Amino acid sequence: MNLQDPRVLRTRQLIREAFSELLRTKGFDAISIKDIAQNATINRATFYDHYVDKYALLDETIEQAFHGMIPEEVKLSREFTEEICDQLILMTHSYIVDFYRICRMDSKFIAKLVDEKIKKMLEQTIESIFLKEENHQLPAYDYIKIISAMTSSTIYGAAYRWFTDGENDRTDLLAKIVRPYVMNGLGLYHK
Template structure:
């Protein structure tokens, strides 16, 4: 017998999925700016109060969707307790390449129309990942917060911007060539930062 809480969980999950599916369907038809909560609610079909029970607004829905997509790629490749080193930097570069490619292939209109919002969301997630990996190195004192934050921003921004540039090129290069181009720079910066 299904308990009331299990039934409620299924209903919540179903409504969440309906809202997200409606949003993605609309995002294939029009730009992000032109999509309204009313459009999403009608397409789902759920009432607006149900939408707002799940998401604050369409920006929160976009953030949730992008975070889920990005973190599913990350979690399939990197354990949360890993240190930042050559192997994990290589993985992060390849993850970002895959993310850009996946978004462009599967959600091209959304990827273009909400590019700035997506960039901000993913860069912040990438910063969190890099910061956690840096903290796992144990080479930083408790007083090195400013240094850690600066290193985190430089590494995560470097990875994000380089992979976004790679993706935006008309003729996509082999990802292994991109890794060869930027990994030595990242490793050198990381080693230098840890020594100081």
């Protein structure tokens, strides 16, 4: 299958749109491949030509939405600054709010899968910034991976807690609380 073929792109878009609509109305566990195919106006065989199962579709949906939300400034950043930190905190919180409000996460198992995927993508985003830093003093790639994991866990954990505590209108305060913690921790490694 040629993933650049306009027909393939259109079919995949129809499938993703149908899936997104079903996530809003039914919840992941209740969605069947038949539901997705019917909403996308395709047959089940066509669905399976594009995706192994609904978990693969969920994975792609999460990834596309996350990468679409990353500000260009963050993608191009060559240094983990306070401004980049703030953008990552706010973006992560916004993604969590959007995902959990739009999608009915009726399964703790699926919610855990989604959370792990988001954390991993955030970690990879942070790691790519650290790897581009010209003057980083970290002794080895393994340290960068560990620091990226700790930084992403801090940001994700705080953003998720802010969401579950219902403090969604005060994201400025969220950034104000989390940024110093993250930056002070990173200061130990950027001397």
